[in-house]
Amino acid sequence: MTSHNARAAFLAAALTxxxxxxxxxxxxxxxxxxxxSGKLLATGGVSQVEGAGGGGLVPWALVTGYGTSDSIGANxxxxxxxxxxxxxHSAGLSVGLFDRVELSYARQTFDTGKTGAQLxxxxxxxxEQNVLGAKVRLFGxxxxxxxxxxxxxxxxxxxxxxxxxxxxxxxxxKDANGIDYYVAATKLFLDQSLLVNATLRLTRGNQYGLLxxxxxxxxxxxxxxxxxxxxxxxxxxxxxxxYRMKPDNLGFAKENRAFDVFAAYFLNKNASLTxxxxxxxxxxxxxxxxxxxxxxxxxx
Numbered sequence: 001m002t003s004h005n006a007r008a009a010f011l012a013a014a015l016t017x018x019x020x021x022x023x024x025x026x027x028x029x030x031x032x033x034x035x036x037s038g039k040l041l042a043t044g045g046v047s048q049v050e051g052a053g054g055g056g057l058v059p060w061a062l063v064t065g066y067g068t069s070d071s072i073g074a075n076x077x078x079x080x081x082x083x084x085x086x087x088x089h090s091a092g093l094s095v096g097l098f099d100r101v102e103l104s105y106a107r108q109t110f111d112t113g114k115t116g117a118q119l120x121x122x123x124x125x126x127x128e129q130n131v132l133g134a135k136v137r138l139f140g141x142x143x144x145x146x147x148x149x150x151x152x153x154x155x156x157x158x159x160x161x162x163x164x165x166x167x168x169x170x171x172x173x174k175d176a177n178g179i180d181y182y183v184a185a186t187k188l189f190l191d192q193s194l195l196v197n198a199t200l201r202l203t204r205g206n207q208y209g210l211l212x213x214x215x216x217x218x219x220x221x222x223x224x225x226x227x228x229x230x231x232x233x234x235x236x237x238x239x240x241x242x243y244r245m246k247p248d249n250l251g252f253a254k255e256n257r258a259f260d261v262f263a264a265y266f267l268n269k270n271a272s273l274t275x276x277x278x279x280x281x282x283x284x285x286x287x288x289x290x291x292x293x294x295x296x297x298x299x300x
Contacts, residue, residue, distance in 0.1 A: 051106030173212025
């Protein structure tokens with residue numbers, strides 16, 4: 001083969017390769033992966049006890065799952081909270097749409113155990129509640145806005161429907177169903193491996209709505225502060241703490257703040273496990289309700 005023919009063959013092969021790569025990239029742009037799991041590990045948070053993406057007690061402005069702005073992500077969770085006199089079970093699903101909108105559902109069961117008989121509602125009596133949630137990212141990007149102090153900020157609502165209307169009215173609650181509104185601001189400092197979140201919630205909920213909404217002491221919406229701090233010890237392990245204020249609406253049982261200290265281990269983008277010491281304060285005349293929090297999340 002002459003030098004001229006060799007150069008012509010090389011240029012033809014190179015042109016063919018460029019066209020092939022360009023076509024492949026065009027196909028990729030035309031057909032983005034709807035389940036790309038492209039976000040950084042742990043940036044979807046875990047499943048909050050009411051179903052939203054965030055910490056165990058507090059929703060964050062981050063959208064659940066690992067879907068980027070071109071795709072979706074989803075999670076399923078099961079959470080158990082074992083306290084001195086009660087236990088709480090929560091199971092649910094959440095979906096993140098294009099890193100902008102989050103939809104969630106959780107089914108909560110609050111088991112009174114032997115305390116139910118002492119309260120006059122029966123041994124092992126259970127309060128059950130369905131929680132439908134929606135969250136929309138308003139502005140900011142927790143990952144990419146590292147050169148700005150502006151946090152990622154989201155607005156969310158949680159509609160809560162309790163199944164024990166008659167019992168709740170008997171203990172002084174005004175309603176069995178209610179809606180919480182919240183604004184969450186989350187700032188991620190990647191260089192320091194630190195996440196800080198502040199959430200302001202408008203609520204009438206008694207014990208997160210498990211004991212209904214409003215009461216004989218107060219029936220108006222009140223703003224309540226919630227906060228989280230998380231430190232990434234390694235790429236897969238995060239430790240931190242959360243604090244959540246609650247209204248005090250019912251005359252028969254004082255209600256106060258809740259907090260936890262947690263460790264969350266992200267095996268990969270498909271599974272995580274959270275363990276925590278949790279203190280939910282006084283519940284239904286029973287003081288110092290603290291214990292263990294354990295939650296398993298699977299998704300993409």
